Amino acid sequence: MGMTITEKILARAAGRDRVAPGELISARVDAVLGNDITAPLAIREFEKIGVDRVFDPDRVYLVPDHFTPNKDIKSAEQAKEMREFARRQGLTHYFEVGRMGIEHCLLPEQGLVGPGDVVIGADSHTCTYGALGAFATGVGSTDLAAAMALGETWFKVPESVKFVYEGELPEWVGGKDLILYTIGDIGVEGALYQAMEFTGPAIAHLSMDGRFTMANMAIEAGAKNGIIAPDLRTLEYVHGRTRRPFEIFASDPDAAYARTVTYDVSKLEPQVAFPHSPDNTRPVSGAGRVDIDQVVIGSCTNGRMDDLRLAARVLARRQVHPHVRLLVFPGTQEIYRQALDEGLLSIFIQAGAAVSTPTCGPCLGGHMGVLARGERAVATTNRNFVGRMGHPESEVYLTNPAVAAASAVLGRIAHPGEVV
């Protein structure tokens, strides 16, 4: 019996020839990650362990991205605690405001995660790096603390579910729509404790940015990780970025899957996840009339160059609806600069959008775009739970960046084809 890509990566990290789903293993980690919300708690737990130094100062990544630039005094204290720890420990990869990015956009861009890696992060969207053919999963602060000390952690080897996407994607349909459609089909616990392996011709043609979006939302189906086997496109992406040797893994033809799900995507429409769950999806043509107050374009899900280009294509020479606030959050400083060079930021600003430094703020109702009671937002983010973006009686509709941009122009949920 062969192994899946997830099993092979975990076997290597556990120093074994093979592992099987359900086994508990101890595995070394290639890197660990924390942010300004989760790291302070991890640092306090780390300091109880009784070791002086982290396992490797080059492999502990700390990114102040959630409530930064500091939104209030308490947040400033948390960011300070993390910054001081990074200095005390001599961490190579602490990213200060102005030189940072949203962690899951930043680490791949900086070549700090690569194919075959095992990465844990105290943030649930750590699963994003699966797009590079890595095993990456979110953990809590105490697990991060233990891994910072030991350079290893434990996993229960997940079963894998294979998703095959057949056909060619229609215009305005991308990675966000594939993953929303999938979550809508299998439900928010449809892949609980499992690995979601994304394959098929539509994935082969998907850009790396689209693949990051898909792997990013695997957690929204309850999955332990999402993963896409590396191909030439992956190698092109990591070439010149990655700072460590990496290893390419692929699933064996006779690998065992809990199940295989096949979709023909050639007639897929852009998807909208209605409140208050990412699996409450409909095609945009079935959305009906939904008037909106705010649009957020950005986040670890859709804050990359492809996303901004798509939004700019819809917004060029157009104006944001008078009743709508459009907020654009490039994923990293590098993306911000590139969007500036390409003239995208001009398009956003001329359309009447607010363009922000990278931050997770609005996605989780932290700051920079909190919703009032009864307000509705279209967002390219990943969660639309009750109260996610602000008041518990506000609403969030999840879409791709083109739908979000078109909705900003028309003041209601709209198909990009209605605008362009």
Added chain:
Amino acid sequence: MQLEGNAWKFGDNIDTDVIIPARYLNTSDQAELAKHCMEDADPAFAGQVQPGDIIVGGSNFGCGSSREHAPLAIKGAGVSCVIARNFAHIFYRNAFNIGLPILECPAAVEGIRAGDRVAVDAAAGTIRNLTTGAAFEAKPIPPFMQEIIAAGGLIEHVKRKVRG
């Protein structure tokens, strides 16, 4: 470990955003977090929950974000145990790591109503509804998780490992 309290019932897919909304994540102080525990699911919960009370959720309890503040808020509120059909994977780890007993038991989820008096032996995995007299067996806790519990949480477990 014998636990006893009144049951608070919640539905499926209780996410960590309703367990502790992000607007309160500018602190990780357990007592402070406890004041807002379950606020967006039941605003009355934090004010009325009594020490020892038990949360009974549905399936996929604790889905969403990795915030350990969620089990910390529950523990801080005095809740002695969470019973659910199953748990989201990050919440599951977090609860063991910080020493919040959790049990997977679909039959108990069906057989416990809001306000029922419930007794739990977390180590044995037995749940009794003292109001109705019904008894339930939870899914056994894997041996490794039992080691973490026995050590008093993950950090104590790691301390032993570091000391050799």
